[in-house]
Structures are given as C-alpha cells and as structure tokens.
Amino acid sequence: MRSNAMGPWLAPLVLALFTFGTADFVVAGILRELADGLDTSEAAAGQLVTVYSIVYAVAAPLAAVVTTRVARRTLAAYSLLLFIAGNVIAATAPSYEVLMASRVLSAVAAAAVTPMCFGAAGTLPPPGQRGKALGMLSGGIMLAQLLGVPMGTWLGGTWGWQAAFWMCVVLGVVVLVSMLTLLPRLDPPPPMGLRERLAPVTQGPILRGLSAMMLLSAGSMMMMTYIAPISEKASGVDTNGIAALFIAAGLAGVVATQIGGTASDRLGALRTVTIGATTLVVAMVGLSSAVVWGDAPFWTLILVVMVMAFGIGMLNPPLNVWLLSRSGNSSNEVMALNASVMYLGTSLGGVAGGVLLSGSGAVGLPILAVVETILVVLLVATAGRSGDTSDPSSGGGSKSALPAQAH
Template sequence: MSVDVRQRARVPAWLLALAFTTFAFATDDYVIAGVLPAISADLGVSEAAGGQLVTVFSLAFALGAPVASVVTATWPRRGLITGALTLFVASNWAAAFAGSYAVLMGLRVLAALAAAAVVPAAYAIATSMAPEGRQGRYLALVMGGLTGSLMLGVPIGTWVGGAFGWPATFGVGGLLGLAALIATRLTLPEPPPGEAMPMGRRLAPLARPRVLVGLLGIVAIVLGSMMLMTYLAPFLRDLAGAGPAELGWIFAMAGLAGLVGGQLGGRAADRWGADRALMAGIAGFTAVMAAFTACWFLRPMALLSLLPLLMVWAAVSWWIPPPAQTRLLAMAGSAAPQALALNSSAVYVGVSGGGALGGLVLDAHGSGWLPAAAAVAELTALALFWTAGRLRA
C-alpha cells in the first residue's frame, strides 16, 4: 500500500472530534427519555410536561439551525465551536442544579441553541475539508454521532440517572461537551470561512410544493418515531414494570438495531428504489405498533418477551429515513443542496412534535395509546410522500 493510499484511508483526528461533538449533542437531547419519570417526580410536573423538555430542545434547534448557519457562515469556525460548546457545557451543569421546571426549560433552550450553531458548521467543515471523492464518507461519520448516542450515550446517561439521580445525567452531558470542546480545540484546523447564503435562497425549496410536502413527510416520519421514543420510560414501566436499569440496556440494544436498520434502509433504497423501500419501512413500523397495542391488553408483560419487538421497532424506525431523504432529494432536483439543509430542521421539528403530541396522548389517554398514535403519524407520512410525488416540480 502506497503512502498516499494509507493517508487517504486514515481518519483524521479532527473528523473524529466532530463526530464526538454531534454524539454529545444528540445524547443531551435524547437522554431525557431515560430519566423522564425521575425529573417529573422531582420537579412536581406530569410526565407529559416533562417530555416537553425534549420538545423545546428540538424546536429551538429546528428554528435556530438555519438562522445560525446563515448568520455565522463567515465566522471563524474554531471560535464559533469553542464559544457554542462553552455555552453548552455551562447550560448542562447549571441544569444539574435547576430547582424548577421553568429554569430547566430555559437551560434546555440555551443548550439547543449552542447545538444549532455547531452542527451545521460541523457538516460544512466535514464536506469542505474532505479529500476528493470522500465527502460522503466524512459527512456520514459526523452524522454517525446521532446513532451512536442511542447505542452508548443515552444508556450511560440513563444508568447514571438511575444510580445518582437525574441531575447527574446533566453533569455527564456537561462532561461530554467539555470533552468535545477539548478535542476540537486540539485537533481542528481553521478551515476557510464559508460564503454566506442569503436566507431567501436557503429557503427557496419551500416555494416548490412537492418539496414542501416532502419536508412535511419527513416531519411526520420523525414525529411518529419520537412519540414513542420520548415516552418509552412510562410506556415500558406501565407495560412491563421496567425501571432505569432496564431502560439503559434497552436503549443500547435499540441503538445497535437502529444502526443496522439504517444501513439496510439505505441499501434497500438503492436496490428497490426509494418508494418501495419507504413503503416497506412504514409497513413494518405500523405492524410493530399494532403488536405493541395488542400487548397492552395482555399486560403485565415480561420485559424479555418484548425485546424482539423493541429491536424491530428500532430497526424499522431508522430504516425509514434514508429512503425518505433519497425521495426528497430526487423531488428537489436542482434545489437538492438547499433541501438537504432544510431536512435537518424538518427532523428536529418532528422530534419536537413527537414530544408535544405524545405528551397530549399520554395526558389524555395514557401511555398505551402511544403506539397507535405513532402508527397514524407514519401512515400520514406515507400519504404525504404519495401526494408530493404527484405534484408538479
């Protein structure tokens, strides 16, 4: 193997640091699901209200990311990431001492805005500094921090919260942010500043009806998945008596299943076509939600007997996004780069919507209705993509 080939195959340290940074942000968002009952009980709010901590983080990210990517496009990257990660660390450590729900909610907004400033910059750095022909791989590695958070970050945060209380979970979130700050400062070179894209040009795909409807389909897909994910702790507690210790290893195994499902969904989109792969994923998701609903009438269930269903649920949940995004980009045509940027915001709108609507279902009907509501959301997504495909470009 030549020296040039070895250098191309080696993953640069700065790229790993960016992947760890997205891992820290995603862990901080999703880990609420593992400690939700404890936070709600300690702060004297309902579990549905506690779930809005996920909603507000995701909504602040969704609204802040496109604005931050425009406003900070010409800022020095290292300075931007350093400042935002400092804010992220401070807001997490302050959350560990939050004595009220309102204060904790405000601190979640600050953490989300910090993430919104960094994540678009991380994606831009990965693509601009990648060697020729490796942009996709570099971007995939940075985005892999999202799946990795479910496999490792959320289980660790859940276990810590179960053993030492939910404030310790935010302490761990701050430590992850501090580690990301140190890693990026030590390894990340200063890439050339980007060129600011006017907000009107960045939002141009929204003027295309089929792209707009496709983005709404992305929102519905994520919303359906997160309705159950956000409230998985009360659902499994009510269905099988699961506690924080059990939730930790369930999140770890679900993260692994999701990683496999995402890879299979991407390959299915390439081999079968995006439409067929999307239909297969949503059909599988709906079947699993029907099975969970049936289990509700047989409760209490043994947690081990639910494990196969939980793994299939995680796999099909992550199977769906690759063909959905492939379909969206095909519909966007020449506006594909801008549509891809808006896709990140659509994902977090879905996350926030899942927390909000799931909370309403939980409050009004109990956790047993969450799977049925999630299935309706996924079927709505399928209808939206079907509609988008029949609209004019």
C-alpha cells in the first residue's frame, strides 16, 4: 500500500536504523572493558565490529532474494526476534567465541530488515516527500553515532560491557513493538522470476549509483576514522577537543540529512548531490589547508568539520532517492546491495586512510576525499545523461518507473 502523507509509520523505520547502527559500532566504545572481561586483546575485541560489518554486507543481498515472497511485517518480526536473541546471547556470553557468534546473528537480522526500511520509506510517501522520508532514515544512522554509541559506551563503562548489549536488547524490543503497531501492511512485490527481479541490478545506472554510494561511504568513513590525527596536525587538538569535534560533526550531519532529503524532493537528486559535493569539497580544501599551515584556531577547525559533516549528510538521501527511482520492482534488492556497498566502502575507507596516513601524512586524506567526491558527482551525472532513466524529482524530463509498492 502507499500512504498519502508522512505519518507515524516512519518512526519504527528510523528507530530500526538507529538501533542497528548503535549495535554495530557500540563495541568500539567498550573495547577495553570487553578485552578485560573476556581475557582477550583489544585488537581481537575490535574484530567484533569487523565481523558484524562483513556478515551484514554479505547477508543483505542474499536475504533480499531469499525473503522476496515473505510478508514484510512477518519478515521484520522474525528478524527483530533474531536480533533481540543475538544481543541477549551477547549480554550473557561467557566467552569471546560465543560473543562472536552472537554478532553474526545480530548482523544477519539487521541485514534482513534494513533494505525493507529504505524500500518502505522510498515508496510509502507520495513522490514529493520520499526524499524527506529517506533523509529521516539517514538521520537515524547519524543519531546512532551521536547518541546511541556514546550512551552504550557510558553504560558499558559504568555497569560493565554487558550493559551495552542489554541496551541493544531494549532497543530491539521497542523497534519490534513499534513496527507491529505503527507500520502499515506492506504488499509483497509482484510475482517475478529471479532473473527479472535482479535485472535492474545489472544495469548501468544502478551500478553507477551503487559505486557512488560506496565512494561516499569510503570517503566519509576515512575522514571520520582519522579525524583525530588530522585535527592534531591542523590545530594540536587534545582528546577533549576531538570529542567536541565528533559532537559538532554529528549534529551537523543529522541536520544535513533532513535538508538533503527535502532538497531531493524540491530540487531533484542530481542537483542536491551537486550541492552536497560542492560543500564537501570546500570543507576538504579548508581542512587540507589547515593541515599544511598547522596552526589553525580551534573554532575554525570545528567550523570546517561541521561543513564537512554537512556535505556528507547532504549527499546520502539524494543518492538513495536516485537509486530507488531506478529500481522498479526490485527496490528491496537494490537497497540491500546499497547497504552492502556502504559497509564495503566503510571498510575500504579505513584501509585507504591508514595507508595514506602512513605514506603522505594527514594532508593526503582530504585530497583523496575530494577526488572521491568528484567521482560521485560524475557517476550520477553520467548516468543521468545516458538516457536510461530520468531523475523523477529533477523537475525536468520524464519520470522513471518508481516502485508502486513497498516491499
């Protein structure tokens, strides 16, 4: 079914993305407690994040294909029960190996639900509000880093690492109840063969869009992962200063996702991508200049980092809108692959940033981010001119076949 307006059905979708993001990265905040409690190293504890991300990236497209004919609310209910069970096992895990297994369960559950959330947000609202709805979902992911992970870190540090996973259990229960009570019935996709359903995934526009999302994820995660050494080189920032930068970036990112979603509806995805990319490039030029000078005022650094986070946040919603507008009846599969490439990009960004930091120093990271941002715009703009499909929200050209049902 399709809704006529934004409504309470959006709340469980946003909360689900917030919960899954929190469950993924909360481990990073309690590495020391996990290592001490499970008698392992912090490096080994860190692999709990890596395994979650890898399993998620692999499971998302597989789950989308396997569960095609499963009713969406049924899929959400059983997946969330699995997510809750995985975090209960994590909170009571007697060993590192059991905790690792619980992370696999949680990742599979999140991978099954996330594409459905994006597909519903991109098809339930009327065409003029889809970007706004997708921006809200992107804001949920940002809020996980801004609120969820710090909250879990505080609970884990105060009451023991198990408390962080009990928090995820509570969040999972809230998501389950809210989805069962607030989410409308979502019609399954029309009967189609596997080859027909996967056909859009092999088309040039979809591949370009997925490549653009991977580059965006790689660049943004690279900058946020290594913001500490970059900031130290640019302004001699201490630990408290780094914390302030993360808070400022998180706030800017949450605001930007909402603006990016609304702008997608009003200006079109391509124009919004261009605005976000220009903003990000300006921030990267400013950041690289600060690194070269090495004595930037702290307030200037905060401003530049906020502009950077704003540009990143502006880019995410229009890319999702752009992909959904070209997915036809395969929105679930396309969104599953989208989630996978985001996690793949996150991993690649961390690796590329580490190599650059060791080789060229901190100044090389914002330069690479500029190159990646330019490639994002070129990928989307090239696909837009290819004649395959038109941006339905661009205000010009014919509308592409948007999926008529959330599935």
